[in-house]
Amino acid sequence: MAKLEIQGLSKRFGATAVLHSISLTAEAGEFISLLGPSGCGKSTLLRIVAGLEQADAGSIRLGGRELAGVAPRDRNVAMVFQSFALYPQMTARENIALPLRARRLTRLQRLADRFRLDGASRCVGAEIDRQVEALAHTLEISALLDRHPVALSGGQRQRVALGRALIRQSSLLLMDEPLSSLDARLRVQTREEIAQIQRQFGVTCLFVTHDQAEAMAVSDRIAVMLHGRIVQLGTPQEIYRAPRSLAVAEFIGSAPLNRFALDLPPDGTVQFGEVPLGMRAPAQAGKSVTLAFRPEGLRLAAAGVPATVRRIEYHGAEAFLRVEHAGRTLIVRTGAAALPAIGAPIHLAPDPAAALLFDVEGKRVAIEPLREPAHV
Amino acid sequence: MSERRWAGLLLAGPVAILMLLLQVVPLLLVVGTSFTDWQLGGPAPALVGFARYRELLADPNFQASAAATLRYVLMVVPGATGLGLVLALLISGCRRGRSLYQTIFFLPYIATLAAMSMAWQILLHPSFGLVNQALEAIGVPATNWLRDEATALPVLVLIGIWHETGFAMVFFLAALASVPTELHDAARLDGMGAAWDRFWLVTAPHIGAMTLFVIVVVTAHALMTFDTVAVLTQGGPGNATRLLLFVIYQEAFAFFRTSQAAAATVLFLIAALLLGALQLRLGRRREGA
DSSP states (O other), X not given: OOOXXXXXXXXXXXXXXXXXXXXXXXXXXXXXXXXXXXXSSHHHHHHHHHTSSOOSEEEEEETTEEOTTOOGGGSOEEEEOTTOOOOTTSOHHHHHHHHHHHHHSOHHHHHHHHTTOOHHHHHHHHHHHHXXXXXXXXXXXXXXXXXXXXXXXXXXXXXXXXXXXXXXXOSEEEEESTTTTSOHHHHHHHHHHHHHHHHHHTOXXXXXXXXXXXXXXXXXXXXXXXXXXXXXXXXXXXXXXXXSBHHHHHHSSSSOOEEEEEEOOTTOEEEETTEEEEEEOGGGTTSEEEEEEOGGGEEEESSSEEEEEEEEEEOSSEEEEEEEETTEEEEEEEESSSOOOTTOEEEEEEOGGGOEEEOTTSBBOOOEESSSOOOO | OXXXXXXHHXXXXXXXXXXXXXXXXXXXXXXXXXXXXXXXXXXXXOBOTTHHHHHHHHOHHHHHHHHHHHHHHHHHHHHHHHHHHHHHHHHHTOSSOHHHHHHXXXXXXXXXXXXXXXXXXXXXXTTTOHHHHHHHHTTOOOOOTTXXXXXXXXXXXXXXXXXXXXXXXXXXXXXXXXXXXXXXXXXXXXXXXXXXXXXXXXXXXXXXXXXXXXXXXXXXXXHTOOHHIIIIITTOSTTTTOOHHHHHHIIIIISOOHHHHHHHHHHHHHHHHHHHHHHHHHHHHHHHO
């Protein structure tokens, strides 16, 4: 358990700046996801923390200790790789034991131990074996210990890789898209297990993913990264409900955002189509803004904005309707109980509390109910 | 059905006939000849059974050349394979100039060895060769490299290594490219980050099969060394550099002892076949494991 503090970290590869002055603090035992599209620099950040890449500027402190110039093996950091990176010639047991053997035995002892020659190293080896067995029991992979990676399924390899990362009881666990090579069902199951194991071991965790659902499901906090910057750091609820910018709002959420370009009247009141929202944004009065609703921010209603149903995406408990309004496609999330027919005219009622308003630069701006006094 | 069979015969026929005429029939003729006393231009041959093989195996000159060939192979194969691996490891670690180095070290392999042997001959010339001139400049006495029994075979070995290293290197480079980089990263985090540890933990298991292939092919190449012997030493001094293929050539086309040459060829072929079988066997066992 240790606190991770990243301050002003920058990195460029040749002429391309990959990370722009990244700062991030993870409390001891916290699970933080680095979420962003591919190429946003999240994996590079993780590799710098691991010591596999060198930063150009900035500092990383783990449990108060500065990590610049410390070799990867001495950082007290473990990592689970995207491909799991298990050594194919070794059994699961040997894979998990390797970080301990590398530290507790000398090169010569490792060689001698292979041929069961040296008494002292055999004693150390027996202790390592005990630890591996205990961890395997916790991870429920005891039965798999003598198999080689080729004989393991994706999910089993994942657990072995996790075992190898946890065996040293490092202060910080790094995970680089550890679920991306699993199939969809296993991914959901494994992410639950990862979150549970992380809590059980109390290890501080940095988890890289491009999948926002995954990040929301497992994280204490999410750091959204775009173009080499952390654009927002917050709990999953904050990121979803109060995205700091249009870019964050568009990236988070499984269905696309419904966006409308508006010019606010001089009094700053906001309306959606012909329907007044009963909200206003005084600071943006008379300016161009973007009004956005998530699919659940629009409801089917008896009256409101007229639209036509074009397609229904049925998900069982819920459904997403693709409807046409004024020549544009909108997405509406609705209960699956009473679905309209395709081609049917419907009316949409916006939920004022779910409205998101962004200024011309894409920054989210405050929006407030009409009756309360405006604070200028 | 019969139409398909005709089409099949028609398509496979020309190649089958060519193979028969160019490979199978000559091979059978060689094997047949080795059991006769036929000499090129001599009287009608008679069957002599295994007499030619007995003579050959009892001949001290043949024994010497078999021993020289073995020595040559045992030096060239580890030398070229090891150096090829080291070069491949160095080049794959290069950030720039990778293809330049690759080309430089591969050039000796694609250059015609007979022509390159001429260049070596000039370099190794006892009086005006660059090698001796350079050695004399630093006070080492001149050596007649190709006429001295102690140096002739080692010099051929060095040229053999120089020629084969590029070949081995290219195959090792291909194998090294298939080693996942994440494994190297994992090794560094697991405390096995030193180059030596990473080589044995990550690289070696991934290039094992390729190493076997390279060893077998380089061995075959070394067994078939002819150009350097023919151009540089003619098998001398004494029997020091009479490698097997050169012996076969001499027997057949210098002494016109055709049946002896045929018997030597058959022995040579058996050695090569054993080598091929060994490779297949080892390769299968690896896949099975």
